[in-house]
Amino acid sequence: MTRTALITGAGGALGGAVAEAFADAGWRLALLAHRADTARDLSARHPDALVLTADLTDEAATRGVVDRVLERFGRVDALLGLAGGFAMGPAHEASSGDLDRLLALNVRTLFNSVRAVLPAMRDRGDGFILGVSAAAAEEGGSGMALYAASKAAVAAYLRALRAEVREQGVRVTTLFPMGALDTPANREAMPEADPSGWIDLKDLAATILHAAERDPRGHVGELKVYATPARSA
Known part of the structure; x- marks a missing residue:
């Protein structure tokens, strides 16, 4: 039976790489994007996928798009919760609105998505859910108080x-x-940095695919992925 992956944040760089990896592995794709122009690009790249737009911070909207996925494919085998956001700034200058925004983007989008797909997974006795935290959730970082809190x-x-x-x-x-x-x-935000020490998106997508396809008897609970810097000549 062909499996179905529901990917939130599919219009982002990581979401695009993950969609490619799962498509190449034979999965059916349901791709959720926030903007219509991004959805059009996804439809062009994945003509067989179900591509939808939704505000995943809204519970009713999230349930609506998941219902459409279930109508099309009958089931969701994997929820890949890649939707989220990032912001930095001094803690003493942060507003309650800043906190609400990051919690909505990083926590509520995942919460709403899980609530929409979990009942059917539980009833079926099978399913895979992945969400994205961050190194800052464990290590902190200057200017990252709100972001770290949301990812924690x-x-x-x-x-x-x-x-x-x-x-x-x-x-x-x-x-x-x-x-x-x-x-x-x-790369645009940090033009002076050396990207050889950054995490490659294709490698990260392959790692996510591996976690989704593992035997349930040995699944991965927490997955930390590090970049391997290029060796100097």
Whole structure:
């Protein structure tokens, strides 16, 4: 039976790489994007995929798009919660609105997505859920108080969820990219940095695919991915 992957944040750099990896492995794709122009680009790259736009911070909207995925494919075998956001700034200058925004982008989008797909996974006794935390959730970082807090909340939520659903056959993995991702946006934002020490998106996508396809008897609970800097000549 062909498996179905629901990828949130599919319009981002990591989401695009993950979509390519899962498509190449024969998975059916349901791709969620926030903007219509991004959705059009995804449809062009993946003509067989179901591509939808939604505000995943809205519970009703999230349930609506997941219902459409279930109508099309009948099931969701893997939820890859890649939607999220990033912001930096001094803690003493942060507003409650800044906090609300990061919690909405990083926690609520995942929470709403999980709530929408989990009942069917539990009833079926099978499924895979992945969410993305960050090195900052464990290590902190100057200017990252709110971002670190939101990603720590993601890690705590998934850890508790894993304990709750593992006996129902649902596997839950927390991904920790332990460094910068090699994306066009990061290269533009940090033009003086050496990207050889950053995490390659194709490698990271292959790692996510491996976690999704592992035998349930030995699934990966928490996955930390580091870049291997290029060796000097």
